Amino acid sequence: MSMVKKAMRDVFLERIYSKMSENRSLFFLTADFGSPKLDALRRDFNDRFINVGIAEQNLVNVATGLALEGFTVYAYAIAPFLIMRAYEQIRNNLSLLSHVRDINVNLIGVGAGLSYDVSGPTHHSLEDISIIRTLPNVSLISPSDWVLAERFVDYSIENITPKYIRFDGKPLPNIYTDTDRFNLNDGFFELSKGGEICLVSTGYMTHTALRVAEKLRKEGIHAGVVDIFIIKPMNEMLFAAVLARYKHIVTLEEAFIDKGGLDSFVNNILNKQMPGAKVKSKGFKDSYVFDVGGRDYLHKLNHLDEDSIVAEVKEILK
């Protein structure tokens, strides 16, 4: 399979369409957010599709009610609005209620990180990983490409629990070609094995990590790359065993750092399993991004571009 650029949501929605035709218990809700691939779904399954309007709180509440009556529900919206406007609905009606009820609601948020780069900080999603991670019972899924995104359709039906699935908003090339090489439930995959240093990333930053590793390889430095696509729940023991082979870890995320996101997740595991491991966290500092420009430009301003990371890795290995 050669590299093809596709939007995660499009591949996911096409698979949902085929599942909805064979499975009457799937219900799709949107808060007035679309995709060309959603058009066929809302035309052909209009009895199990509802646009609740620009009303994310009601999106989550209605999804909860449908799920309590046995439907597997998809609640689709722009990531920051879905997670942050409706946070208390997610907390009370999904996280808290699923402690005592079976609830399969899948929050599908499009626009992870800086996907909506020029739309500015209201549309950036730099908090979602840390604030969803803190909620009991809610799975946190952050795929890096459309091959994985598609796999999470079957996963979403099989695992009866609330989930937040964060998709990048831009079409991206596939990273994975043969996903059967690993168990999806492990939650991560070591895309390349390295020497002393390993880059641990999620979502879009895994693409950056692979490019950084390639640049370093040309300079004779072999960096490992570990892609985390399920932050919770994942196989933490296996993950720790993989990281134990490295002396240095660099975490990469399009999110705030030092606030409970991917960096904290990795640090927590290392603290428990390998005290003394050296970790460097890369992401956004304690400030919103008001600068206007494309993703590459914004990454450069915030030292998240390939060259900055390459320089940092070389500094660490000095």
Place this chain on the structure above:
Amino acid sequence: MIYCMEKTDSTIRFLREKALWVRKETLKIHGIAQETRVASSLSPVEIFVALFYGGIIKYDPKNLKWEGRDRFIVSKGHGSISFYPILADLGYFDKENLLKVSKEGSFLGGIPDPIIPGYETVNGSLGHGLGVACGMALALKRKNRMEKIFVLMGDGELYEGSVWEAIMLAGEHGLDNLVLIIDHNKACMLDFCKNIINLDPLGEKFKVFKWSVSAVDGHDMEQTYKALLRFKSEEKGMPKVLIASTVKGKGVPSLEVDPLSHIKNISPGAIDAAIEGLQ
């Protein structure tokens, strides 16, 4: 719906007696659990009684997941301590648990949670119940099931924006298997609603959002019971709202006139006199 006059009269008498008993039990619980919101629990008593003793809601305390049950969401969870004795009386749990409300190890908290048999969803944080009920109503319609969804909400809860998101959706989708009952006790925590943001004319607001509206004196058992009975069978393609005009702290004269009744307690020493004063 044709009423048998004689049967209705005896039903109403029975329901009135139950309501008096529920108020007494509610005050007893408040006597041992001072954290409970007694004033807002006293206003919806006739509503609870009509629904559960009047044969309006189908339920099975021994089979909480029974598909044939009507769903009841107590969105104003904080103001539903009066529902505890009813649940115990109907066999959802043993009555001795009523002596342990808010005590260590009890499942009956000051604000009810869905670990209590008979409570379907998370309540107490306001503005959630109606949206969840809309999802349930849609689900039952898609499954061609005849059960109804009842929601009890306080009028102060109408200040939550999420409520209006759900009101719009229910009207537009014609959810006629949904019955919303507003405990219109006209008071919030700090003041009467008219002094905060006046909710009137409340019925008109629902009408423009395509709801079938009925208004009753929520302490008149006959009016409340008959309106709920009629709503249960009404199929006009519209969701239904019963605006039950009530008095916060009903039955306890000192609470009835106090704009701060929400946060007022009746001290344990004054409970017996309050029970004595009930009519």
